[in-house]
Amino acid sequence: MSLVTEPVRIGILGDFNPEFRSHHATNDSLQHAARKLQLKVESAWLPTPSLLEPGAAATLDSFDGLWASAGSPYKSFDGMLKGIEFARVHDRPFLGTCGGFQYTLIECARNVLGVHDATTAEEDPHAKNIVIYPVACAVPNRDPKAPKLSGKVSQIRLRPGSYLAAYYGKETIEEEFFCNYELNPEFEWMAMEAGFPVVARGSKEECRAIESPAHLFYIATLFQPQLSSREDNPHPLIMAFVQHVADFRRKRLDDSILT
Numbered sequence: 001m002s003l004v005t006e007p008v009r010i011g012i013l014g015d016f017n018p019e020f021r022s023h024h025a026t027n028d029s030l031q032h033a034a035r036k037l038q039l040k041v042e043s044a045w046l047p048t049p050s051l052l053e054p055g056a057a058a059t060l061d062s063f064d065g066l067w068a069s070a071g072s073p074y075k076s077f078d079g080m081l082k083g084i085e086f087a088r089v090h091d092r093p094f095l096g097t098c099g100g101f102q103y104t105l106i107e108c109a110r111n112v113l114g115v116h117d118a119t120t121a122e123e124d125p126h127a128k129n130i131v132i133y134p135v136a137c138a139v140p141n142r143d144p145k146a147p148k149l150s151g152k153v154s155q156i157r158l159r160p161g162s163y164l165a166a167y168y169g170k171e172t173i174e175e176e177f178f179c180n181y182e183l184n185p186e187f188e189w190m191a192m193e194a195g196f197p198v199v200a201r202g203s204k205e206e207c208r209a210i211e212s213p214a215h216l217f218y219i220a221t222l223f224q225p226q227l228s229s230r231e232d233n234p235h236p237l238i239m240a241f242v243q244h245v246a247d248f249r250r251k252r253l254d255d256s257i258l259t
Helices: 021-037 048-052 056-061 077-089 099-111 163-168 185-193 236-258
Strands: 008-013 041-046 065-068 094-097 130-134 149-158 172-179 181-183 198-201 207-211 218-221
Touching: 008 021, 008 077, 008 236, 021 041, 021 236, 041 048, 048 056, 048 077, 056 077, 065 077, 065 099, 065 236, 077 094, 077 099, 094 099, 094 236, 099 130, 099 181, 099 185, 099 207, 099 218, 149 163, 163 198, 163 207, 163 218, 163 236, 181 185, 185 198, 185 207, 218 236
Parallel strands: 008 041, 008 065, 065 094, 094 218
Antiparallel strands: 130 181, 149 172, 149 198, 198 207, 207 218
């Protein structure tokens, strides 16, 4: 088996904003995992408008893994969907967090189930098929200026036997959120129908994560694991993501040698 001596490349789908804590945390958490796994990881932000340009598919294909970042609304709604679609169709190791989770569900509804007008209330509050709608139950005692769902939330239950539970090594977790939108429960059937079962739920049964058993690694969470990753304690989900990205690159290198 060949060793990965060159850096593993991860493309981050999103519009980097230096004022967003989560964007810096995304970069940092990848390096936390890389050092723990003794890998070199290069990450690059891919602005959502660029994902609609000629040659975008070749750019996406140059990366070993893709992460749909937080930060909605994005500069290009369709660009974010294109990036997520590439990861799903080409079975590229994929992680979506916060807004990335929301758009993963929109992409699934539109391109897997054919609900072409599926959208988010943030994009069109008067649409017919609003798959992502405002958070129903705001977190108590939050800062008045913070999103409805913000800060650390405990008692998130992971589905026994899921990949997500295996990566955490437990079935109840605490994670940090920073968002105003979540999956409309009236459309939860879409995730199951498309092969993306719900694998994490909040205290009131809200969907907090989905995964695909049919892909190498395809997980999307409404919470942001990057916010709790630390240099001396890398986040287990991001560790798993980076390891799968490295495995994908190793296979890619092996296949290129054989051909």
